[in-house]
Amino acid sequence: MAMKQNKLPAAYYRGGTSRAIIFHQRDLPVNQKEWSPIFCGALGSPDPNGRQLDGMGGGISSLSKICIVGPSKHPDADVDYTFAAIGVKSMDVDYSSNCGNMASAIGPFAVDSRMVTAREDGEVTVRIHNTNTGKIIHSTFPVVGGEAAADGSFAIDGVHGTAAKIELAFIKPAGSKTGKLFPTGNITDMLDGVEATCIDAGNPCVFIQAKDIDIDGTILPDSMDSNPELMSKLETIRQKASVAMGLSKDEASAPQSIPKIAIVSPSTSHKLLSGDTLDENTVDLVVRALSVGQPHRAVPITVAMAIAVAANIKGSTVYPNTSSTRADISGVTLGHPSGKIMVGAKFDDDGSLATAIVFRTARRLMDGTIYWK
Structure with missing residues (x-):
């Protein structure tokens, strides 16, 4: 018997x-x-073709995401934000990590939906409690006519055009899931015969050097994806890191979205996805990151944060790959397949990580009613 479609209010x-x-x-x-069947149905998962054509997903991990926002009971926050990574070819719904990129949209959503009251024109700071990690994020951005501004002169690599600048300050991001900056107790560990730094700042991550797995650090996502031996090696290291960091009891039960894994290498001029050349003098190191088994076309924010921290710690796998002369004195600048991103890391007097700051843009694309079968 035919049934009517399900529907709920939503924004994109x-x-x-x-x-x-x-x-x-x-x-x-x-x-x-x-929640799972709602999220998967709305995005069009599972899709064995990997395209999510029957939903609003985009067929890759960075476009297969759900955010849930509500009032917060946390004394230092205005709203709660829960992130879910949704499988493309599966019905996996993973709440184990935060998404730093989508965190940039949470403040604007809170203002646009009138969850947070803002002045008609000016600047507002929305305090966000990420329930996945228990951490606080301060999102500061301009408001026009009582809504989050869309127009502006700020550009981020990987997104065409310019928009209003959003400052994201991640407050004391260390130990987001494990309670420790270095969950294994070591700055480096040997995982599957490869030296690795396991670090938890924003999200648990594991960083290895391109030279240690004999690849070009400027490799682009499609070339990574078409190299099953490389992808298998990286997944094995990631799963071993999960066990070493206490995120899973064994490799088979390692969460899909954490720890995230990235390959680092020294700065060098190379071609980007756009075909343009990234000048080696404009970045401090080169990064290639993966999440949910897929190479990223731009580095995830939480990975960039963790790399910025590791870049300042002698003995880490990131430190020797980082230029001693910073491209931007305000922080660490990372080169990724779509361009570059600068992350500022501020430390307390005792050496603990106080704040990590990044700048992004965001925009409301639509709101209304979403349907799923």
Whole structure:
């Protein structure tokens, strides 16, 4: 018997180099176990063709995301933000990590949906509690006519054009899931015969050097994806890191989205996805990151944060690959397949990580009603 489609209020935002459907928590079932079929249906998962044509997903991990936003009971926050990474070819719904790119859209969504009251024109700071990690993020951006500004002169690599600048300050991001900056107790560990730094700042991550796995550090995503031996090696290291960091009891049960893994190499001039050349003098090191088994076309924000921290720590796998002369004295500048990103890391007097700051853009693409079968 034919049935009517299901429907719920929702919005669709670009945040940094990602896109996601955003739901207000009040519109979802109280029982979180009932969320999975809604999220998968709305995005078009599972799709064995990997395209999510029957939903709003884009066929890659950075475009297969869900955000849930609601009022916060945290004393230092205005809203709660829960992130879910959705499988493209599967019905996996993973709440184990935060998405820093989509975090840039949460403040604008809170203002646009009137969850947070802002002045008609000026600047506003929305305090966000990320429930995946328990961490606080301060999102500061301009407001025009009581709504988050879209127009502006700030550009980020990987997104065409310019938009309003959004400052994201991640407050004390160390130990987001493990409670420690170095969950294994070591600055480096040997994982599957490869030296690796396991670090938890924003999200748990594992960093290895391109030279140690005998690849060109400027390799582009499609070339990585078409190299099954390389992808298998990276996944094995990632799973071993999960066990070493205490994120899973064994390799088979390692979460899909954490730890994230990235390959680092010294700065060198090389071709980007756009065909343009990235000048080696404009970045401090080169990064190639993966998430949910897919190479990223731009470095995830939480990976960039963790790399910026590791770049300042002698003995880490990132430190020797980082230029001693900074391209931007405000922080560490990373080269990625779509361009570059600068991350500022501020430390307390005791050496602990106080704040990591990045700048992004975001925009409301639509809001209304979303349908799924």
